[in-house]
Amino acid sequence: MNAPLDLQRARFNMIEQQIRPWEVLDLEVLALLERVKREDFVPAAHRALAFVDMEIPLASPSEEAMRRGQCMLAPKVEARLLQDLAPQAHETVLEIGAGSGYMAALLASRAQRVFTLEIDPALAQLARDNLQRAGIRNAEVRQADGSKGMAAHGPFDVILLSGSVHEVPQALLDQLKVGGRLAAIVGDEPVMRATFVRRTGEATFATTQPWDTVAPRLANFAQPSRFHF
Template structure:
């Protein structure tokens, strides 16, 4: 057990702090929500490594530092209603739920949806609504949202996500195609007005059925 906690401490101090994640609420959460409990059994030994963990149907768990950085950038409030696109194993869902009022999380892969449901029940996370479906191009069902998080990349960001934001709402998305994608934070400054900032370059797996860019051939 001591080795496990030391490894968790090393993850926070060596991977996450060094990537400019300094928000104490976020860092504290990484000790409270046990990441290894949400990692598929075959990869549990890798739970604290600086790597993406493979899931079914070409999905991945983001790296620990990416998960933490997303939480910090979104500046979640206890009153926020959050939409998460891509539940995965439910780990990011659990982190979001600790910081906001309610999370609506949508997963397209039935096996992952089922896994997340069990993981979140075991963890005792109650303020989450899990739904199965294809939300790669939007999920207006419960809009407006204060926060929207895409946990996988999209070559093109559908406008539907921005339109689902409440005034003051924030949207995190990784936009683009290999080899370089841009982590982007979009804020709804007023109804119909949006401010977008580029955070950093990265590369990760795309959402299933993500909106594709048009490639012109001459």
């Protein structure tokens, strides 16, 4: 009988103790975190961790996805990315790294349409199932290599990389509309920065790096050489 109340309390605590202190103060974003049920996007084995300040594995340790480090980002990181990107109701969004589909659900609740790319077939299906169960109709999951983007459906108003990269590929920047913006977590451990790029013209971009965090790598993005001469 207490389960719904316990979930409600845990969600409240997540918002008040993790997310607000991380300067997520947009009332629409906070209301969205109440409405989109994060626990419904967490694998059953980790459901108890749905509101904990940590990354949540999306596969068991023996599975290929887990070996790649695929996980849900910490709630405060998801919320801050959503707030700072500020997708609008008329916009089309491309997400790289669907994971469980939770970030796509948040984006779809703000934007007109979301395409989310997932390289792992099992995770692509998981995201598809979760979004369908949640009644999200304007987010489409595609199994694809996100490092290439999806030029055929671009340009996009918003591009979000739901994980970290050493650097943002020019191929993705080229898929932004003029005035569009991209967010990614860029760098190498232990120093990574939330990086926001706005396309200001056909060949010009403005970049800001307002906060630091660390996140697992997205698959198939170029890595720096480990050899030094």
